[in-house]
Amino acid sequence: MTEKNKRGLLVVVSGFSGAGKGTLIRELLRQYPNYRLSVSATTRAPRAGEEDGKDYFFVSRERFEEMIAGHKLIEYASYVGNYYGTPRDYVEEMLTAGNDVILEIEIQGALKVKDIFPEAVFVFVAPPDAETLEQRLTGRGTESREQVLARLKRAAEESRWMPDYDYLLVNDDLSETVARLRALLESQHLSMRRHRAFAEEIRAALNRFYLKEEK
Amino acid sequence: MTEKNKRGLLVVVSGFSGAGKGTLIRELLRQYPNYRLSVSATTRAPRAGEEDGKDYFFVSRERFEEMIAGHKLIEYASYVGNYYGTPRDYVEEMLTAGNDVILEIEIQGALKVKDIFPEAVFVFVAPPDAETLEQRLTGRGTESREQVLARLKRAAEESRWMPDYDYLLVNDDLSETVARLRALLESQHLSMRRHRAFAEEIRAALNRFYLKEEK
Numbered sequence: 001m002t003e004k005n006k007r008g009l010l011v012v013v014s015g016f017s018g019a020g021k022g023t024l025i026r027e028l029l030r031q032y033p034n035y036r037l038s039v040s041a042t043t044r045a046p047r048a049g050e051e052d053g054k055d056y057f058f059v060s061r062e063r064f065e066e067m068i069a070g071h072k073l074i075e076y077a078s079y080v081g082n083y084y085g086t087p088r089d090y091v092e093e094m095l096t097a098g099n100d101v102i103l104e105i106e107i108q109g110a111l112k113v114k115d116i117f118p119e120a121v122f123v124f125v126a127p128p129d130a131e132t133l134e135q136r137l138t139g140r141g142t143e144s145r146e147q148v149l150a151r152l153k154r155a156a157e158e159s160r161w162m163p164d165y166d167y168l169l170v171n172d173d174l175s176e177t178v179a180r181l182r183a184l185l186e187s188q189h190l191s192m193r194r195h196r197a198f199a200e201e202i203r204a205a206l207n208r209f210y211l212k213e214e215k
Numbered sequence: 216m217t218e219k220n221k222r223g224l225l226v227v228v229s230g231f232s233g234a235g236k237g238t239l240i241r242e243l244l245r246q247y248p249n250y251r252l253s254v255s256a257t258t259r260a261p262r263a264g265e266e267d268g269k270d271y272f273f274v275s276r277e278r279f280e281e282m283i284a285g286h287k288l289i290e291y292a293s294y295v296g297n298y299y300g301t302p303r304d305y306v307e308e309m310l311t312a313g314n315d316v317i318l319e320i321e322i323q324g325a326l327k328v329k330d331i332f333p334e335a336v337f338v339f340v341a342p343p344d345a346e347t348l349e350q351r352l353t354g355r356g357t358e359s360r361e362q363v364l365a366r367l368k369r370a371a372e373e374s375r376w377m378p379d380y381d382y383l384l385v386n387d388d389l390s391e392t393v394a395r396l397r398a399l400l401e402s403q404h405l406s407m408r409r410h411r412a413f414a415e416e417i418r419a420a421l422n423r424f425y426l427k428e429e430k
Contacts, residue, residue: 180405
């Protein structure tokens with residue numbers, strides 16, 4: 001279908017730590033390279049193998065604070081003494097060029113995106129149930145019981161905001177969940193609000209037809 | 216994905232005469248027999264081969280008027296001296312049993328459905344452009360030029376209501392359009408408003424986890 005509205009779709013993906021949203025998005029991008037993942041800006045130093053402009057935009061603290069002051073960030077937060085944020089221009093450019101852009105962000109940041117991009121689609125990724133989340137977090141084997149419980153507590157707090165999202169993706173099976181996410185994103189292109197111009201054009205063209213021939 | 220909300224989805228499909236929505240829905244039902252097409256009630260006599268309860272519910276004028284008076288119809292209209300309407304109980308029963316129900320109805324009737332079933336999904340089927348519609352209507356060879364122009368005029372009037380629909384399906388290629396409609400309907404099952412119970416359950420379960428172990 002030719003889309004009259006060429007602007008890309010902005011997709012915000014959030015979810016509990018351990019719900020598997022990182023893996024899900026990586027697999028979506030591998031299967032469908034047409035999607036663009038937003039690249040965050042950060043003040044932390046690059047780790048081995050990380051590329052500027054691909055993994056992150058690595059910027060100085062001074063530059064980051066200029067971006068904050070100049071409203072150049074859609075959302076930002078500070079973790080362990082470093083800033084992380086979503087550059088607005090980069091997302092805007094990709095959307096204008098017609099690319100669908102995925103933002104993988106924390107729930108608090110996600111809700112700020114709604115103010116700036118009310119047309120964005122909000123997707124929440126959840127495990128099938130709390131037990132599965134607990135098992136996944138425990139199974140990583142990298143965290144103490146206290147850390148696992150802290151993550152579960154945070155998930156419980158975050159779950160309060162689930163109703164603010166448009167869609168729920170229960171990540172029970174990776175390949176099925178990728179397929180559902182893909183179908184969901186493609187369906188969003190059919191949204192009538194993206195096709196106001198089409199509706200007006202066809203109306204005008206239909207009117208021309210019968211006005212031309214009617215006595 | 217196990218859907219906690221077992222109620223089926225109500226899907227209202229409208230579109231211009233000649234847009235191919237009948238063929239589209241038939242093909243969808245052939246490929247995915249899990250969908251249910253709402254059966255209309257009518258006072259007109261059955262034609263050869265038509266089955267009561269399958270093609271229509273054939274009822275007397277008296278019975279139909281009782282249904283109107285008893286608010287048993289979601290919408291109804293009168294054409295060429297006969298009543299046609301959508302029985303409410305039949306749709307309600309199928310939705311309650313967890314079936315997705317498709318209503319193929321005229322635009323005016325469709326907007327009435329919104330009052331009764333605000334959670335319904337509204338899909339508008341359109342041709343790629345006005346020229347294609349004119350060619351399809353002319354190509355049927357069954358109608359005079361005046362009749363074709365009358366249909367185009369009606370389509371122009373109906374196009375006014377397109378923005379009231381949730382999604383636009385441009386029917387450019389039957390099999391692609393069926394696939395898009397299928398993806399759209401499956402995606403609607405992911406809608407957060409269908410999963411409020413899931414959000415509450417997982418929240419309660421997460422709370423139990425850390426409350427149990429926290430000092």
